[in-house]
Amino acid sequence: MKTEVKALVVGGGAVGASIAYHLARAGWDDVMLLERDELTSGSTWHAAGLLPLFNMSYATTHIHKYSVDFYKMLEAETGLNAGFSVVGNLRMAQTQARMDEYMLYASTAETAGVPYEWLTPAQIKERWPLVRTEDLKGAIYHPTDGYINPADVTMAMAKGARQRGVVIERKWQVDGYRWNGQAWEVTCTRTADKGGNLIATEEQVVITAEHVVTATGNHAQRTARLLGLKIPAIPVEHQFIVTEPDPALVEYRKTHGEHPVLRDADAKWYVREERGGWILGPYERNAPARFEYGVPDSFRADLFPLDLERIEEEYMSMIHRIPSSETVGLKDDFNGPICYTPDGNPLVGPAPGLRNMWLAEGFSFGITAAGGTGYYLAQMMVDGEAEIDMASLDPKRYGRWMTTEYAARKNEECYDHVYILHHPDEERPACRPLRTAPAYDRQAARGAQFGQVNGWERPNYFGPLGAHDNFDHDSRSFRRGDWWQYAEAEARAIREGVGLIDATAFAKHRVSGAGATEFLDWFTCNKLPRIGRINLTYALTSAGTTRTEYTIVRQHENVYYLVSAGAWVTYDADYLQKAAEDFMDRTGKLVLVQDVTTQWGVFAIAGPKSRDVLKAVLKDADPDTALSNKRFPWLSAREIELGMCPTMAIRVAYTGELGWELHHPIEMQNYLFDLLENAGAAHGMKLVGARAQNWLRQEKSYRAFGTELGRDATPAEAGLDRFIDLDKNFFGKQAMLDLGIRSKCVTLLIDGPEDADPWGREALYDGNTRVGRLTSGGYSVAFGKSIGMGYVAPDLAAPGTRLKVKMFDQLWDAEVTEDSPYDPTNATIRLNG
Numbered sequence: 001m002k003t004e005v006k007a008l009v010v011g012g013g014a015v016g017a018s019i020a021y022h023l024a025r026a027g028w029d030d031v032m033l034l035e036r037d038e039l040t041s042g043s044t045w046h047a048a049g050l051l052p053l054f055n056m057s058y059a060t061t062h063i064h065k066y067s068v069d070f071y072k073m074l075e076a077e078t079g080l081n082a083g084f085s086v087v088g089n090l091r092m093a094q095t096q097a098r099m100d101e102y103m104l105y106a107s108t109a110e111t112a113g114v115p116y117e118w119l120t121p122a123q124i125k126e127r128w129p130l131v132r133t134e135d136l137k138g139a140i141y142h143p144t145d146g147y148i149n150p151a152d153v154t155m156a157m158a159k160g161a162r163q164r165g166v167v168i169e170r171k172w173q174v175d176g177y178r179w180n181g182q183a184w185e186v187t188c189t190r191t192a193d194k195g196g197n198l199i200a201t202e203e204q205v206v207i208t209a210e211h212v213v214t215a216t217g218n219h220a221q222r223t224a225r226l227l228g229l230k231i232p233a234i235p236v237e238h239q240f241i242v243t244e245p246d247p248a249l250v251e252y253r254k255t256h257g258e259h260p261v262l263r264d265a266d267a268k269w270y271v272r273e274e275r276g277g278w279i280l281g282p283y284e285r286n287a288p289a290r291f292e293y294g295v296p297d298s299f300r301a302d303l304f305p306l307d308l309e310r311i312e313e314e315y316m317s318m319i320h321r322i323p324s325s326e327t328v329g330l331k332d333d334f335n336g337p338i339c340y341t342p343d344g345n346p347l348v349g350p351a352p353g354l355r356n357m358w359l360a361e362g363f364s365f366g367i368t369a370a371g372g373t374g375y376y377l378a379q380m381m382v383d384g385e386a387e388i389d390m391a392s393l394d395p396k397r398y399g400r401w402m403t404t405e406y407a408a409r410k411n412e413e414c415y416d417h418v419y420i421l422h423h424p425d426e427e428r429p430a431c432r433p434l435r436t437a438p439a440y441d442r443q444a445a446r447g448a449q450f451g452q453v454n455g456w457e458r459p460n461y462f463g464p465l466g467a468h469d470n471f472d473h474d475s476r477s478f479r480r481g482d483w484w485q486y487a488e489a490e491a492r493a494i495r496e497g498v499g500l501i502d503a504t505a506f507a508k509h510r511v512s513g514a515g516a517t518e519f520l521d522w523f524t525c526n527k528l529p530r531i532g533r534i535n536l537t538y539a540l541t542s543a544g545t546t547r548t549e550y551t552i553v554r555q556h557e558n559v560y561y562l563v564s565a566g567a568w569v570t571y572d573a574d575y576l577q578k579a580a581e582d583f584m585d586r587t588g589k590l591v592l593v594q595d596v597t598t599q600w601g602v603f604a605i606a607g608p609k610s611r612d613v614l615k616a617v618l619k620d621a622d623p624d625t626a627l628s629n630k631r632f633p634w635l636s637a638r639e640i641e642l643g644m645c646p647t648m649a650i651r652v653a654y655t656g657e658l659g660w661e662l663h664h665p666i667e668m669q670n671y672l673f674d675l676l677e678n679a680g681a682a683h684g685m686k687l688v689g690a691r692a693q694n695w696l697r698q699e700k701s702y703r704a705f706g707t708e709l710g711r712d713a714t715p716a717e718a719g720l721d722r723f724i725d726l727d728k729n730f731f732g733k734q735a736m737l738d739l740g741i742r743s744k745c746v747t748l749l750i751d752g753p754e755d756a757d758p759w760g761r762e763a764l765y766d767g768n769t770r771v772g773r774l775t776s777g778g779y780s781v782a783f784g785k786s787i788g789m790g791y792v793a794p795d796l797a798a799p800g801t802r803l804k805v806k807m808f809d810q811l812w813d814a815e816v817t818e819d820s821p822y823d824p825t826n827a828t829i830r831l832n833g
């Protein structure tokens with residue numbers, strides 16, 4: 001057996017096989033795959049094999065689309081037919097809200113090049129008369145997807161991988177990982193069948209691998225323990241049942257083709273044909289998590305007993321939708337472990353804190369996602385970056401705060417939510433509140449409706465006092481939900497008066513040491529600020545795209561305070577820490593990186609009256625001038641005292657109004673909150689949530705990380721030239737220059753529907769040609785209409801260009817504005833006083 005390889009893939013399910021195949025196809029000629037049992041013996045063998053293209057996430061839509069296209073050509077390469085039945089996929093809607101959801105999704109589909117059609121209930125009935133349609137609003141139909149045999153497609157990928165030189169070894173279990181500074185030493189134990197069990201033998205080898213990818217399916221918890229990581233991939237039970245032949249279906253098929261995969265999302269199931277009968281796959285309530293602490297040795301390619309009672313509701317609704325199925329009996333059933341993560345996206349990418357260790361875990365639609373995951377992960381490993389931004393799948397989107405209990409309960413919730421309406425303003429309730437800043441209770445008492453960011457509770461908006469428990473849930477809509485009026489009033493308060501925003505969830509890092517200045521100068525693309533000043537700057541990927549946005553405060557010669565997006569603490573920390581280690585190895589100079597996120601609370605006070613509120617509580621020999629432009633200029637930072645609270649105040653406002661961020665010791669947060677609230681009362685200060693802030697920043701064309709800013713565009717394409725210092729050398733610079741300007745970030749004012757704003761997923765059109773997409777959307781109080789930001793070809797980026805935004809399947813007028821349409825000269829931010 002080979003004991004030295006470039007890349008070792010652990011796990012021979014659909015995902016592992018695809019990764020091995022794509023690594024070889026991307027040019028790595030020394031790849032090995034290890035499987036503890038037989039290929040496909042994990043979840044892959046009992047999957048139903050559906051390949052739904054529908055997905056609300058941009059990256060996942062790309063991944064699924066790649067898989068569907070790839071599986072269609074695999075037979076030509078390998079000679080193996082994986083049984084891909086391209087029967088199409090009909091997603092039905094019982095309500096207008098569901099149609100709204102499909103129309104929002106359709107924009108994402110268009111931008112990823114996924115074809116779809118709209119069907120009326122009458123058209124559905126005409127084509128598939130066995131389907132009851134009188135209570136339907138319509139459906140979205142994907143003609144290009146269908147279902148495949150999961151085991152066969154895995155075998156085809158494995159054959160393709162072998163043809164490209166991959167070595168596949170079965171009956172070898174990975175039992176230990178050790179990084180020797182250059183490579184992984186992977187301890188593997190030979191397994192054997194004994195009395196129906198899979199047992200470990202005495203035989204062991206150590207394989208040295210430069211890179212390791214784990215794709216261990218339901219065994220992710222064991223993998224996590226071996227690596228000393230936390231991986232929130234825990235399976236949940238998932239069942240599907242197979243009926244006896246349905247005579248009506250058998251009769252219909254004598255003269256017609258196969259039904260598409262039918263999905264009645266409001267009834268929470270999918271149905272497809274199977275040998276004259278039907279397969280029903282429900283996503284029912286109360287499906288339990290399994291194997292929280294690992295898969296027992298006794299569980300091999302096994303199943304759980306069917307729990308028919310749990311799926312009774314969905315079963316009855318299938319009979320309602322396909323009345324002929326009422327009389328047919330059950331032929332077979334499957335209840336297997338299906339891996340989930342708290343947000344339903346798999347965990348794909350570099351493992352936190354480890355070198356050359358890649359995770360591909362937590363797949364709930366793993367047959368659909370396998371092809372694309374292999375393709376894009378191989379790009380990341382071989383080229384450094386994938387062509388799409390894989391951040392939404394990054395394993396580091398969960399921090400060390402994540403526990404087994406959290407993952408298990410969240411994963412159960414995620415399963416239960418597969419077919420709920422996926423409102424963009426959705427907030428899921430399980431495991432909350434968990435991470436709360438001290439002022440949480442005070443904010444809750446004032447009507448805060450919270451969202452969860454990286455586990456933190458953060459006010460989205462302040463609703464009516466004494467609102468019932470379901471107020472936020474009932475407010476959600478694909479149009480302007482009931483929460484909209486509160487966000488609108490909050491945004492107005494900041495433009496006209498003063499508002500206070502809780503920004504405690506921000507990621508905060510302290511970077512210090514003799515090498516700190518040299519390191520940050522190389523790591524980020526803008527000039528470093530002088531002591532007491534701040535700058536906005538970007539860390540780039542090796543491909544020249546945006547990895548992280550930082551507000552960087554220089555506190556001393558070699559001490560910096562870095563603030564970045566709250567959702568991405570571990571993601572940012574890992575990149576920063578690894579880059580600092582590399583720098584120290586190269587230069588021998590010390591760089592100390594500390595994550596101080598939970599030590600500092602942050603309130604952002606903003607609005608023309610914000611200075612007046614602060615003056616009332618500021619302790620200074622001359623409070624009247626302490627916040628003036630002279631003593632506290634825009635883009636500077638000062639240690640100030642607000643009452644008894646020592647505060648690092650930073651004169652910036654993400655809302656684009658006069659304002660300060662008040663970074664304070666977290667244990668004094670309630671004191672500071674009360675102080676500011678009392679002082680603010682005299683000026684009509686309003687508590688403001690994240691939704692209003694998101695609208696306001698678009699009026700200033702402030703890009704947000706995760707929307708405008710990501711690993712698929714360079715800072716130059718994002719239009720951030722003024723924050724890029726081309727006179728210095730920085731990481732990713734040449735790659736950024738080499739990429740040029742492929743598309744450009746623009747701000748648009750939109751004459752949209754009266755009852756809706758864009759969400760930031762909508763397709764952009766020039767006439768009838770699709771030319772780009774929105775990445776953010778919302779409402780502008782300054783202009784009294786919808787606003788959005790997005791990317792278009794450079795020749796369409798000039799202010800005044802007339803475009804269209806697709807919302808609810810209609811094209812609405814939009815105009816590209818100059819950057820920062822509200823207060824383009826920053827006069828209000830620089831207001832003196």
Ligand SMILES: Cc1cc2nc3c(=O)[nH]c(=O)nc-3n(C[C@H](O)[C@H](O)[C@H](O)COP(=O)(O)OP(=O)(O)OC[C@H]3O[C@@H](n4cnc5c(N)ncnc54)[C@H](O)[C@@H]3O)c2cc1C
Binds near residue numbers: 011338
């Ligand atoms: C009832 C049911 C129906 C489903 N239907 C669909 C569907 O229609 N469409 C769809 O896309 N998805 C479906 N799924 C989900 C799908 O089955 C999974 O997402 C997919 O199989 C995951 O593939 P994988 O390669 O990640 O994991 P697995 O198939 O579980 O493979 C992991 C492999 O890793 C091996 N392994 C683990 N640890 C080690 C180790 N230490 N050393 C060596 N080997 C190791 C295991 O033995 C296993 O073979 C369904 C799931 C269920 C339960």
